[in-house]
Amino acid sequence: DSGVTQTPKHLITATGQRVTLRCSPRSGDLSVYWYQQSLDQGLQFLIHYYNGEERAKGNILERFSAQQFPDLHSELNLSSLELGDSALYFCASSVEGTGITGELFFGEGSRLTVL
Amino acid sequence: DAKTTQPNSMESNEEEPVHLPCNHSTISGTDYIHWYRQLPSQGPEYVIHGLTSNVNNRMASLAIAEDRKSSTLILHRATLRDAAVYYCILRDRSRGSNYKLTFGKGTLLTVNP
Numbered sequence: 001d002s003g004v005t006q007t008p009k010h011l012i013t014a015t016g017q018r019v020t021l022r023c024s025p026r027s028g029d030l031s032v033y034w035y036q037q038s039l040d041q042g043l044q045f046l047i048h049y050y051n052g053e054e055r056a057k058g059n060i061l062e063r064f065s066a067q068q069f070p071d072l073h074s075e076l077n078l079s080s081l082e083l084g085d086s087a088l089y090f091c092a093s094s095v096e097g098t099g100i101t102g103e104l105f106f107g108e109g110s111r112l113t114v115l
Numbered sequence: 116d117a118k119t120t121q122p123n124s125m126e127s128n129e130e131e132p133v134h135l136p137c138n139h140s141t142i143s144g145t146d147y148i149h150w151y152r153q154l155p156s157q158g159p160e161y162v163i164h165g166l167t168s169n170v171n172n173r174m175a176s177l178a179i180a181e182d183r184k185s186s187t188l189i190l191h192r193a194t195l196r197d198a199a200v201y202y203c204i205l206r207d208r209s210r211g212s213n214y215k216l217t218f219g220k221g222t223l224l225t226v227n228p
Contacts, residue, residue, distance in 0.1 A: 002158065033215060043159070043202075043218035056215055090158050103149075104216060106158030 003027070004107035006091050012113045018079040021110045025072055025093030031055075032074040033094075033104060034066055038087040049074055081114045088112075119203045124223040127193045135188040135222055137203030142183050147206045149216065150177065150188050152199040159202065159218070162188065198226045 003026035013019055025032050034046040036059075045058035049068035060066075063081075068074040078085060088111050092104040120138040127133040139148065150162040163170055163177045165186075170177040176189040190197055202221040 002160075004158075035218075042220060043153075045215045045217060048215050058215065092158070103161035103164070104151075104159075106160065109158050 002105040002107060004091060004093050004105050006089075006107035006110050008110055009108065010111045010113075012115060013081060014115055015081055015083060017081050017114075018077065019081065019112065021076040021078070021089050021091075021112070023074045023076070023091030023093075023107060025074070025091075026105055029093035029095050029105070030072065031094045031096055032068055032072070033092040034060075034074070034076050035090040035092065035106075036087050037090060037109070038084075041087075043090070046076070078112070081112075083114050086112055086114045119205060119219055121201070121203050121219065121222045123220065124225065126225045126227065127190075128227050129195060130192050133190040133193045133197070133224065133226075135190075135201050135203075135224065136185065137187070138185045139203070139205055140184045142205055143207070145208050147208055148177065148179060148183075148186050149204045149206050150175070151202045151204065151216070151218075152197075153202070153221070154196075154199045162201070164206075193224075193226045195226050195228060198224055200224070 005024040007022045030051045032049045035043050037043045046060040047066050048055040052068050063079050066076045088109040090109045092106040094104045149164040151159040153159045163175050165177045178187045200221040200223050202218050204216050
């Protein structure tokens, strides 16, 4: 158990719909990262938040957005869903923001299926 | 981000040592070498990281070449539970850099009983 909690574990929805994935980081971790893993693309970095502020964006579509709340949990919002958005979405947390060498702790992922 | 090159797959027998290679010829002085693994149906899991010197922990050892252009992850006695995809990742630690991990394809390790 990494200490990172992701909900829901599984989600099935239809094209055009909107979903929200939630991540609770490990206690004390200020950084949250979101990754998408599909069969053909591997693990793709989406976005990084540190203590409520966006730090970096990766291959995140405009239809996707994220935020980190004052209690440090994070949500990834996916809208106007397409079949190609079906994937595993992982959240990871770490203590660091700057200057500390540390590991990322990953949750078990949320499996999104768009029909 | 500097790139790494790993074999697509490797095979090992249970209780034998496994040496997983990684080439990173364009590594910069501020890049740390990180290894993660992903077991089936799970999120990635940290294994080990290092900068210049060889590193050991309870999971594995990391041997880093003197010129830092390659490294090897060593599992001393492979178990069936070690069957996973192993990712070698360079992580820039310089001030102002982003600390995300950029995953490649990794090496799929199969452990035979």
